[in-house]
Amino acid sequence: MHYRLAQGLLLLTPLLSPGPATASPNEAGGPVAVVALAHEGEQESLARAAAALQHHLKRSSLQVLGAGKLVRLLSAGVRAAAGAESLSRLSGLFQQGYIQSYSFEYRKALSSLRLVLAGLPATPPGPERWALWVKTKIFEGISLYELGRKSEALDTFLQVLHTRPLMKLSRRQYAPKIVGLWKRARARLEKLSRGKLVADSEPAGARVLVDGVEMGITPYIGRLPHGRYHLRLEKEGVGFANRLVEVGPETVTVRVQLSFEGALDFDQEHPCIRLPPGRESLPEHWWPWLGDRLGVRRLVAVRRLQKEDKAYLAAALVDLVSGKPLREAWMEWPASGRRTLMDATGELAGFLATGKPAQGIEVKQGGSQAAAAVQEQQSARGEPLAPPAPDRPWWRKFWPWGLMVGAGAVLAVGGHIASSHYHDIAYQTGVTAVQNERLAKYRAWLGVAITADILAAAALTTGLIMYYTYREPGCEPSTSPSGDTVSLGILPGGGLLLVGGRF
Structure with a gap:
């Protein structure tokens, strides 16, 4: 029967649904960024502390973004390195x-x-x-x-x-x-081709400067000769944002949140984020923005903590999706001097990387019971804490492709049954016109069935590839010989269908 292959696809669909993906601790954790959170006047000292902490974390099991890459990502490519040129x-x-x-x-x-x-x-x-x-x-x-x-x-x-x-x-x-x-x-x-530039900000009413020339206020729509420009949006008392834009045939649209952008400080030894007045941490909705901008799920936030008459250097490993600290600790503010600061921050970095407390630092207790249990188990093994696995895009999950395979297989089975029916009854009549009509229906349904077979097989293969080649943003694909492998064999009576590979 023609529908055996379709039956095979229908049977294979649930069998090929992938189980939970596993990842090594490093893959699950992904890269980490280190940023100083500073009030006005604290940027220089906290930038030095963040640079020292990053130095130690790079020598641990954590994968840490370098300062240069951090500046490029935070500034959306406008700046290449921290520190101001004279x-x-x-x-x-x-x-x-x-x-x-x-x-x-x-x-x-x-x-x-x-x-x-x-x-x-x-x-x-x-x-x-x-x-x-x-x-x-x-x-x-x-x-x-x-x-x-x-x-x-x-x-x-x-x-x-x-x-x-x-x-x-x-x-x-x-x-x-x-x-x-x-x-x-x-x-x-006057003869140059021009493109459209659209600039908007939250809040509106920000000055729009292109290569240092004021063009208007947001929301702004203008036409410029094709080329590369420096765009700056600024509003007094709120903040500013800088972007490099390439104006061409397609409309270029830039939308920014000025208070967030204006808090970014790249003029120190290490990137800083200025805290809003009266706050000891970032607004909750800023954490996901940082994650989107940096392409990471975890960030080490370094800040100054004041308790009674004492100043402390605090650091927290923050989940950027929820904005909640996974680990947090502090130590007395180190004595002045770069060497002293470098020595003192080693123990703080060790706790952030492994979860093991050390002498001289205080650890914040709290968090959900589940998180505490995971942290305790991982700390006992000396492993870095991995955040929850990120939610995959829908097209990287298997179920949409499985639905497509199932629908295609059902259509293929129906098409093969219908084509077989018309083929069998075509020769049961001696009337030529009726016979030709039934043969035409046989060929039409056979075409539908074969097309459904091909589409179902394509959806099956695509679904497997989309699922098994997914990696969390910021993680490199595994080069280990033990990577995921998919292979299919022969179904009795269903013909040969073989898909194999290492993803």
């Missing part, structure tokens, strides 16, 4: 390039000016930064022009004119040929 140093470097260009040393000038442009993203956005950027781009264009690279010089001038279309160069300051090239760039500006 604007005065970059101004001195520009002066060097300026002098070199007037000494006809254009290659050296170009090198100096590009060092300035490379350092500017690490400086706080403001009028001084953008004034320096404009001057540097102009002299970069001049150097390129004198080196015979006129098209590159024209493109460099256009980058300034994208947001400053009315800007002119004075003949008193620049040579006529440079002024002429600038005019050519302005004339070309």
Whole structure:
């Protein structure tokens, strides 16, 4: 019978439903980020403490995000490293390039000016930064022009004119040929393709600055020449946010929560988050935002704890989904000095990594009984605490694909039964027209059945791959030879159906 294969698929569907996925402790835990939570005035000392704690945690069983990657993720790619670049140093470097260009040393000038442009993203956005950027781009264009690279010089001038279309160069300051090239760039500006930029903020009414030029307030919709821009949304008394946006044929939409974005501080030795006034922890809804931004489920929060007249250094391993601490401890604030701080934070890091208390630290008691039981068992084995397994996306679960396989198999069985029926009765009549009609129905139902067979088999294979290749965000796929394996064999009377592989 044609429907044997469909029967096989129907029988295989429940048999192939995967059991609970297992993961090693490291895979279940995933990477961890270390961030300092500081009130105004505490950023410098807590940033040093967080850097020391991260140093120790990297030597433990925990997988810890590096400070550079942490800054890139928190800043959405705007910043590359913690710590502020000196604007005065970059101004001195520009002066060097300026002098070199007037000494006809254009290659050296170009090198100096590009060092300035490379350092500017690490400086706080403001009028001084953008004034320096404009001057540097102009002299970069001049150097390129004198080196015979006129098209590159024209493109460099256009980058300034994208947001400053009315800007002119004075003949008193620049040579006529440079002024002429600038005019050519302005004339070309009108012919450039433009894309739509949409910016919104919570709360609304924030100033919108593109490459340092104020464009309006949120909600904002504007059109800019295709290219890369620095976007800043700011509202006094609330906060600010910086983004790098690529404007092209498709609409670019940016939406930000200003109070959250404005609390991020990258100008210290280690990334900090400024606590809202009057709070000793972050607002509950900020924790999931941090998890989404960083792509992790756990974060080590470092803060200053004041008890009576004593100051303590506190650290907690926080589940970013619930915002609840999994482990929390504190110690007396270490004496001043980097070496002393590095030595003192070792025991605190050891507790966060293993759950084993040590001398000199106090451990916070509490939490649910289930969490306490898990922590006690893992602490006894010296294992790092793993948070609950994350909820998979629906298309990474097996049941939707199983439903598709079941539906396809039912349709295939029905199609094969119908096609067999019409095939059998087609030759029971001597009327040619009736026979042809029944054979046509036989072929139609057979086509339906075969199509359902193929779709059910495709859904089955896809479901197995989607399920077994899923890894928690931030975890690398297993390279162990003991990875998940799926294999199917022969069903009696159902034909051969073999799917095998290691995922």
